[in-house]
Amino acid sequence: MANKKVDVIVVGSGAGGGVVAKELAEVGLSVLVFERGKVYTAADFNHDELKSQYSVPPAYGPSVYNNPRTFRYTDREEARLVYPGVDDEYGKTAAAVGGATLAYGAAAWRFKREDFRMKSTYGSLPETSVEDWPLSYDDLETYYEKAEYELGVSGLAGADPFAEPRKKPYPVPPLPINPQGEIIRDAGRRLGWHPFPPPFAILTQPYQERSACVQCAWCLAHACEVGAKSGTQVTMIPRAVKTGRCELRANSFVTRIITDAKGRPGGVQYYDAHKQGHEQYADLIVVACSATESARLLLNSADKFHPQGLGNSSGQVGRNLNDHTGADGFGLFEREIPHSKGPGPSIAFNDWNHPRSREIPGGGYIYNYYCTLPIEFASNRPPGDPTWGKAHKAFQRQYFHRYLHLGSNCQAMPQEKNCVDLDPKVRDAWGIPVARITHSFTKIDYQIADFVMDKEEQLLKEAGAIKTWRGGNGKGGVGDHQNGTCRMGDDPKTSVVNRYCQSHDVDNLFVTDGSVLVTDAGFNPSLTIQAVAFWAADYIKKQWTGSAWRDGKRG
């Protein structure tokens, strides 16, 4: 069954898709947003450690049985089946209106100048495919600012001496400092480091008809029942729909982009909630359904014009799949540090993110982590300590409020062999080939994480910790910050999209999610994904020529 043609189809309602839908609808284009997940409302949200995005099943999708993937560390192995929530390597991205931003931690960082110039700054790193971005911090500055003001990012301009210059202050003040933050702020100062309140897409005062954070302990991996976290489900999507020119089609799973007689994208095939197949036509297709699923969709859209997959003449679709290494430091204290004031993070340091010594390439910011929850705490012990029994129970009692957790998202280096492709055997509940993820970290990734964890332990000791230990990184797998599968670049032979997120092969196809990131920086990616999406939307607005574009007659 076919539907009325629209100007633009956006596949995915998360960070990148939401922005493009809103921007284009606001200037008068008709937009249709496809989202495979459903609409969740405050009634679905809860304060329950067993019902979060990290649970089985993930609280906000995807549904476990319908959506397998396969995973392997290297292409020398047979990939094994993995399921959402059940297997860590699957990735944690929600399938919901709002995408990953529905239950994200909402850290809202601007990347640093060097993050766009990794190859120029550090050279070609062995075993990696590190490149410079085809755009710079200066290109994006205006768009970072736009994203911050659209979302209501809280922060304190000028507080981070390592931050790049900005033209305007943050729209709302930073989150209040909590006891954990106070301790590491003071310890950091004693070490000569530079503490500051980190930026979050979390409102600290009413802003654009949304209310402020109530500082509960249930933030990361939970959706916010007061709507203070600025996911696209409470920002971009409602604003897009409000124009009257954007339709949100939830529970609708796009499985293929279809092309016309000339091989140009002209619409999509999708299944509705009842697994009924439909077609929808449009002049412009914007793909933004996460690094894994965007690559899968393009590869599943292969046809006689695009035998390797749509937009994949370079063979680069799915390549350079990347994600951060976690670098956690833990400390125990004699004095009590009550931690009931959420969301948790209130002080950060950028001293070890591109350290001036250039001891390591990149690095990561360090911050006090989200509020500790009881089960999470029960599963975290210093190496060698009992994980059960009387002593374990006594430890819970003694240290639950004498514990400090530092976190970091350390930059990991892209590698061409880390990739998403189509599993040759496994299909999902709709009969569509699933994503096969091949991913493992390389030596340099561990070196960077170790470097940052050394600094975390140093900070904890300075803060008076009587014992410290660190988190370990797995061998690989996709986490919360998957990126890199449709790399942006100037050269059509080595990249998938140009600096405006436009396919090198077919100019009415755009990719505007984490897939386009060339390198992933030592920061959470959502604000950068959104700034890039605003930048791409601006380009589309300027270039838009209606149906002529789809006919290839533009310019």
Add this chain to the structure above:
Amino acid sequence: MNRRHFLKSVAAGGTVVVTSWPVSPAYPAENSLAPGCKVFTVFQATLVDAIAEQFVPKDDYPGGKEAGVVYFIDGILAGPFGKFYKDRYERGLQMVDDLSHNRFGHNFVSLDSDQQASILKALESGEGGSSRGREFFALILQDAMKGYYGDSLHGGNRGEASWKMIKFEG
């Protein structure tokens, strides 16, 4: 398949299919569904209770048994994702009891506390090269902690005893 054979095939890394279980109970009543459970038999529930009590022993605060950890785990197995775990629980619990018989000549629940702990430590460390034992230990430990420290809505943490203990305000 008798128990000895079962153990041997586990040790040899062979595929073991336990078709009907439990094998051990001396009394047929132990094969009936445990009160308040949807999946566990009396025999199994008693075994899970004993393991949960080892993981979180009673002191000034309730232990894993009193906190109802078994009902939380039973809920997982009875739930829509039970499929991922049911087999592993069936085989794992069998393994615990088999090991107890091998070492001490009795069911796990009949052993004294130190003996029980030694069985669990053997599984935890993968003694005898049993990766299955180690995997099951990790699974039931994680689930027991979820049951003890998680929201009482899911059947465990009765009276929110663990939250009171650690002064968690939610």
